[in-house]
Amino acid sequence: MADFDRERALPSEGVWRHRAHDVAHVLRRWRAVARAGRMAWSVIYETAGFPVYFLRSQGVGERPLYLSAGVHGDEAGAVLGLLEWAERSVDYLRRADVVVFPLFNPAGLALNTRGDLEGVDLNRLFDSPSHPHIAAWRRAMAGYVPRAAVCLHEDYDAQGLYGYELNRDGGLHVAERCLARAEGLLPRDLRSRIEGRAARRGVIRRRRLPMWEHLPEAVALYQAGTDCTLTFETPSEGCLQARSRAQVCLVEAVCEWDQEG
Numbered sequence: 001m002a003d004f005d006r007e008r009a010l011p012s013e014g015v016w017r018h019r020a021h022d023v024a025h026v027l028r029r030w031r032a033v034a035r036a037g038r039m040a041w042s043v044i045y046e047t048a049g050f051p052v053y054f055l056r057s058q059g060v061g062e063r064p065l066y067l068s069a070g071v072h073g074d075e076a077g078a079v080l081g082l083l084e085w086a087e088r089s090v091d092y093l094r095r096a097d098v099v100v101f102p103l104f105n106p107a108g109l110a111l112n113t114r115g116d117l118e119g120v121d122l123n124r125l126f127d128s129p130s131h132p133h134i135a136a137w138r139r140a141m142a143g144y145v146p147r148a149a150v151c152l153h154e155d156y157d158a159q160g161l162y163g164y165e166l167n168r169d170g171g172l173h174v175a176e177r178c179l180a181r182a183e184g185l186l187p188r189d190l191r192s193r194i195e196g197r198a199a200r201r202g203v204i205r206r207r208r209l210p211m212w213e214h215l216p217e218a219v220a221l222y223q224a225g226t227d228c229t230l231t232f233e234t235p236s237e238g239c240l241q242a243r244s245r246a247q248v249c250l251v252e253a254v255c256e257w258d259q260e261g
């Protein structure tokens with residue numbers, strides 16, 4: 001009997017392996033977005049040989065809209081969603097007032113791990129200037145106090161879409177309208193408590209800061225003066241395409257709301 005030919009038995013890599021964890025591929029597509037959208041891009045930090053990109057629209061002011069994905073490396077749907085949104089939104093990006101961290105933790109994405117190369121959860125460190133990656137973020141953000149911020153995530157425990165909203169204006173319900181836009185692609189997480197916090201139809205709302213140390217990105221931005229921060233979570237066990245499409249809808253809905261104001 002002939003030896004088992006593994007190479008022939010398995011489909012070629014490109015057929016069955018999607019590229020959501022291919023950092024070089026993701027960054028190449030972002031460079032194309034930056035060129036088409038006439039955005040400035042810079043490398044704020046390097047980790048495991050991968051650059052951490054920071055993109056700014058040509059019309060950026062001191063109070064931009066802030067968009068970020070990939071702080072956790074095992075949340076590929078969020079990274080892909082922000083990228084797909086940007087690729088569809090080049091005209092918007094040309095005239096927008098926006099800053100973007102498209103893939104904050106490229107080493108984690110390559111390894112498919114929540115933490116960075118050392119296993120550190122960067123989203124507990126945004127108030128820790130002693131960490132060089134966070135120090136680089138703070139330098140990049142010096143001079144900017146975003147008017148609103150969107151942090152895109154995924155959650156293995158989620159039973160659907162949900163979001164955290166920190167908003168100084170208690171009359172605004174931004175996360176609610178964003179979830180309404182995306183729920184045709186993925187259902188909302190309807191639990192009354194999510195991650196130990198009271199939730200209403202997938203929205204966890206706060207006006208005051210929920211914590212004082214080990215701050216996530218969204219809370220650190222709120223503490224620094226951002227009026228509204230939105231953290232969206234898609235369920236990690238869902239279909240990748242549905243997750244990324246839902247993330248596209250969430251960012252679209254935020255931009256619509258932002259342009260109304």
Ligand SMILES: [Zn+2]
Pocket residue numbers: 071072075152153154
């Ligand atoms: Zn996350």
